[in-house]
Amino acid sequence: MDQVKFAKALADETRQEIMKFLCCEWLSVNDVVDRLQGRVNQPTVSHHLKKLEEAELVHVRQEGRQRFYSLNQEMMSICCGNLMTNYAPEFVDQVIKLREV
Amino acid sequence: MDQVKFAKALADETRQEIMKFLCCEWLSVNDVVDRLQGRVNQPTVSHHLKKLEEAELVHVRQEGRQRFYSLNQEMMSICCGNLMTNYAPEFVDQVIKLREV
DNA sequence: TTGACATATCGATGAATATCGATATAATAT
DNA sequence: ATATTATATCGATATTCATCGATATGTCAA
Numbered sequence: 001m002d003q004v005k006f007a008k009a010l011a012d013e014t015r016q017e018i019m020k021f022l023c024c025e026w027l028s029v030n031d032v033v034d035r036l037q038g039r040v041n042q043p044t045v046s047h048h049l050k051k052l053e054e055a056e057l058v059h060v061r062q063e064g065r066q067r068f069y070s071l072n073q074e075m076m077s078i079c080c081g082n083l084m085t086n087y088a089p090e091f092v093d094q095v096i097k098l099r100e101v
Numbered sequence: 102m103d104q105v106k107f108a109k110a111l112a113d114e115t116r117q118e119i120m121k122f123l124c125c126e127w128l129s130v131n132d133v134v135d136r137l138q139g140r141v142n143q144p145t146v147s148h149h150l151k152k153l154e155e156a157e158l159v160h161v162r163q164e165g166r167q168r169f170y171s172l173n174q175e176m177m178s179i180c181c182g183n184l185m186t187n188y189a190p191e192f193v194d195q196v197i198k199l200r201e202v
Numbered sequence: 203t204t205g206a207c208a209t210a211t212c213g214a215t216g217a218a219t220a221t222c223g224a225t226a227t228a229a230t231a232t
Numbered sequence: 233a234t235a236t237t238a239t240a241t242c243g244a245t246a247t248t249c250a251t252c253g254a255t256a257t258g259t260c261a262a
Contacts, residue, residue, distance in 0.1 A: 003111070004113070007109075007111035007113075007117075008108075008112040010105070010108035010184075011105065011108040011111075011112035012108075012250075014250080016104060016108075019187075019188055020188075023190070028208080028209090029209060029210090030207095030208070030209085040252090041253085042208085042209075042210095043209090043212095043251080043253080043254095044250070044251055044252070045209095046209060046210055047211095047249095049209095050210080064208090065207065065208045065209075065259040066207095066208060066209080067209065067210095073188065073189040073190070073191050073192055076185070076188040076192075080181045080185050080189065083111075083177065084177070084178065084181050086120075086121065086124065087120055087124055088174040088177040088178040089124070089174070090174050091175070091177075095196075113219090113220075115220080115221095129238080129239090130238070130239055131238070131239085141221070142221080142223085143240095144221080144223080144239090144240075144241080145220070145222070146239095147239060147240055148220075148221080148240090148241095165229065165238090166228070166239075167229095167237095167238060167239080168238080168239065168240095
């Protein structure tokens with residue numbers, strides 16, 4: 001995925017809060033709204049989830065009239081790896097050497 | 102560093118282009134302007150460098166009337182690591198297991 | 203089919219920000 | 233001192249984007 005698009009997806013406090021909720025469990029849209037405790041409303045949450053979906057940073061599963069979301073940890077891992085490769089190559093080298101030990 | 106601030110620093114195409122230039126060498130402001138080949142002008146480059154500096158993503162060194170910048174790979178590495186820890190913990194586990202082998 | 207519920211979309215608004223030209227600041231050379 | 237060079241700052245503008253209320257869409261139950 002495009003690195004700028006990835007960074008833009010993370011470049012919002014509300015969105016990162018949502019990502020933490022979705023990191024290790026499946027939540028419906030309303031679950032997310034509830035956890036945000038009225039800080040933003042349902043359409044705003046849907047908006048953020050769409051952004052995350054466009055960046056392929058979430059998995060989505062429809063169940064009845066609800067949609068469940070969870071964080072795509074693999075994509076996160078890949079994108080962070082790309083950032084490291086491009087912007088911290090010397091530190092990637094260190095990790096590689098670690099493996100060889 | 103704050104993860105949102107980090108993401109915001111990366112959430113711009115021009116800024117990431119500049120980061121690639123600065124990744125493995127020291128460049129003056131004008132060097133960066135030249136490499137961008139007229140896509141943006143000097144004040145804009147200064148603006149972006151300031152943002153990167155505020156995010157502690159660049160090292161700065163004054164030399165005569167020039168200011169040289171280079172990418173802070175260590176900070177990049179730390180921030181990517183934090184992202185991984187928070188948003189891809191299962192993959193961090195894999196890396197840890199790799200070390201134990 | 204009608205109503206209730208869950209979510210998405212739309213249009214508007216305000217805030218953040220990328221960009222520019224003009225200019226200020228700072229360092230050096232003549 | 234004055235001119236030149238390198239960079240930063242300022243004020244204005246345009247664009248992007250987060251947020252909201254209202255409403256549409258879609259799903260299920262009665």
